[in-house]
Amino acid sequence: GGVGKTTLFQRIHNKFAEIAGKFDMVIWVVVSQGANxxxxxxxxxxxxxxxxxEWTTKNESDKAAQIHTVLKRKRFVLMLDDIWVKVDLEAIGVPEPTRENECKVAFTTRSKEVCVRMGDHKPMQVKCLKEDQAWELFKGKIGNNTLRREPLIVELARKVAEKCHGLPLAL
Known part of the structure; x- marks a missing residue:
């Protein structure tokens, strides 16, 4: 973790939500480990x-049917953040996204295996920053004035940035 998958995903979510008329709804769900x-x-x-x-008294199958009934009439984007195992969309009640219905399902995961099991054969990998990119980000957070005032901070700041191994959230 820490490369910024969720942060990037949130920005994508916000862009989808801003596109008026393209989608009827954009649904964000944090899945995490142990979700059922x-x-x-x-x-x-x-x-x-x-x-x-009425909802709380239904069983999973009836809940899936009701979710499916609502979503099949909508153009939706379902964004699943932090999945650890394959999510059975059909069992949840999510209609299959097709070209015809223009619906989308997107997800974040740390696992390439999960990507394959979810049917995503062209996953986008979010990578750590290169050393110079990490240093620029770190400098931006500290501020150039601070770095200019205290020359000793520069060396210490470089060491801290290096210890973060290019993980944007650590920086």
């Missing part, structure tokens, strides 16, 4: 305003 179908259904249902007493 019931939790994912609950998170999606909340975004679809399906929660209530």
């Amino acid at each position: 179908i019931s939790k994912l259904q609950q998170d999606i249902a909340r975004k679809l305003h399906l929660c209530g007493n």
